[in-house]
Amino acid sequence: MQEFDARTPTPAHETAIDCLRAGVEAVLPDRVVRESVSLDGDTLTVADETYDLSAYDRILVVGGGKAGDGVADALEAVLGDRIDDGVVVTPDPTPSPDGRIERLPGDHPVPSARGVESTRRLVDLLSDLDDRTLVLAAITGGASAVLPAPAEGISLAELQETTDRLLESGAEIHDLNAVRKHVSTLKGGGLARLAAPATVVGLVLSDVVGNDLGVIASGPTAPDETTYDDALDVLDRFDLDVPKPVRTRLARGSAGDVPETPKPGDPVFDRVTNHVLADTFTALDAAREVADDRGYESLILSSRVRGEAREAAKTHVAVAEESLATGNPITAPAVVLSGGECTVTVRGDGDGGPNLEFCLAAAAELPDETVLASIDSDGKDGGTEVAGAVVDASSVAAGDAHAALARNDALPVLREAGALVESGATGTNVNDLRVLVVSEGV
Ligand SMILES: Nc1ncnc2c1ncn2[C@@H]1O[C@H](COP(=O)(O)OP(=O)(O)O)[C@@H](O)[C@H]1O
Ligand SMILES: O=C(O)[C@@H](CO)OP(=O)(O)O
Incomplete structure (x- = not known):
């Protein structure tokens, strides 16, 4: 991972940045996979489960998402030439000269033609498997877009437009993916269905609050709890104008004319096990250790914060104010950590x-004795190329902050303030990570 590049004018700013860096490092796929996957003779251990490799003639690695490359690297390091073949689709694939896993490109947040082509290769690899095949599936956030397999009757352009509408709506990921699962052949358990009767082991890095396996990457290896009706309900609730073939497919599914995604208890999952190897709490825990080492009181407020970013920011400001006024929920000097997935209902251009909106909204109201940093762990916040920002009460004048928020234009004003955190793509993906440092003399 590249260095964070924010100005760090005080020790409190430095602490905030160091906590974030430790958090991201703790969920890098290489570290996560090496900690939970090992090989001893024919025994492959994944988390608390063992698999006897002598029961299989072929071992395949498939999957993708923003951390797919790192998972593939780590699996090649652990399994070496025990891997027979593989296809992993990621936004920035790095060729692996000696590895058996082909690295192919896909795009995020909107699926692309090259992503469809790459995914076709993955689907080909999974066709006609038998029960003496073991499939290791790297399931990491972002794969809904990176690994696109449009359902019959839906073109890529229609899938792209649907994705755009969903992303702009401010809908949470459960709702978003209820739609995506019903317009794809690979999502919503489709990968498991395709691979059956092979054994499938999902290696999951979760970027979904609550680690719902049916939602992470739209759940390629998990039963789908949602239905065509749920997908139609999302379109109605968010008043989404999607291309006709998409609405038609969902309506036909609702009428029983198109097969449903596989549900819990479906035999396609008889030989599927999913292991969540890391999530946002893993990152917050590591960040907290940095705060503890520096002598701060520390608290993980929640790894599950969600909702409109500027509203969640106000709650964090309130926590800082309370800490300074009454010592609740923690006495300064303190580090309060939180994570989760905030969204923005975009109205400006x-x-x-x-x-970025979280930081900008908070900067307008933060007490003087605080520093706040907030990043997307994947290194790219919203449609930008920056991870997030680190702010204090002096970063941006309240009027400027509110004007920029009204236009959904947080990036330039935070750049002007020298407050951006630029990490580049981190190669991993859990959720947003936040650090609030509350300390006299910030
Ligand atoms: N100009 C903008 N300002 C603020 N938020 C935006 C802007 N454009 C898009 N977004 C928001 O970015 C969010 C998606 O980005 P992000 O959370 O980084 O995605 P990912 O889940 O892929 O990491 C959505 O909630 C979307 O509304
Ligand atoms: O792929 C997806 O469906 C989501 C959730 O896992 O990831 P991201 O929000 O990064 O697109």
């Missing part, structure tokens, strides 16, 4: 993302 500016540049920004949920973490």
Whole structure:
């Protein structure tokens, strides 16, 4: 991972940044996979489960998402030439000269033609498997877009337009993916269905609050709890104008004319096990250790914060104020950590993302004795190329902050303030990570 590049004018700013860095490092796929996957003779251990490799003639690695490359690297390091073949689709694939896993490109947040082509290769690899095949599936956030397999009757352009509408709506990921699962052949358990009767082991890095396996990457290896009716309900609730073939497919599914995604108890999952290897709490825990080492009182407020970013920011400001006024929920000098997935209902045409808006909204109201940093762990917040920002009460004048928020244009004003955190793509993906440092003399 590249260095964070924010100005760090005080020790409190430095602490905030160091906590974030430790958090991201703790969920890098290489570290996560090496900690939970090992090989001893023919025994492959994944988390608390063992698999006897002598029961299989072929071992395949498939999957994708923003951390897919790192998972593939780590699996090649652990399994070496025990891997027979593989296809992993990621936004920035790095060729692996000696590895058996082909690395192919896909795009995020909107699926692309090259992503469809790459995914076709993955689907080909999974066709006609038998029960002596073991499939290791790297399931990481972002794969809904990176690994696109449009359902019959839906073109890529229609899938792209649907994705755009969903992303702009401010809908949470459960709702978003209820639609995506019903317009794809690979999502919503489709990968498991395709691979059956092979054994499938899902290696999951979760970027979904609550680690719902049916939602992470739209659940390629998990039973789908949602229905065509749920997908139609999302379109109605968010008043989404999607291309006709998409609405038609969902309506036909609702009428029983198109097969449903596989549900819990479906035999396609008889030989499927999913292991969540890391999530946002893993990152917050590591961040907290940095705070503890520096002598701060520390608290993980929640790894599950969600909702409109500028509203969640106000709650964090309130926590800082309370800490300074009454010592609740923690006495300064303190580090309060939180994570989760905030969203933004975009109404303007500016540049920004949920973490940038979070910081900008907070900066307008933060007490003097606080520093707040917030990043997307994947290194790219919203539609920007920056991870997030680190702010204090002096970063941006309240009037400027509110004007930029009205345009959803947090990026330029935070750049002007020298407050951006630029990590580049981190190669991993859990959720947003936030650090609030509350300390006299910030
Ligand atoms: N100009 C903008 N300002 C603020 N938020 C934005 C802007 N454009 C898009 N967004 C928001 O970015 C969010 C998606 O980005 P992000 O959370 O980083 O995605 P991912 O889940 O892929 O990491 C959505 O809630 C979307 O509304
Ligand atoms: O792929 C997806 O469906 C989501 C959730 O896992 O990831 P991201 O929000 O990064 O697109």
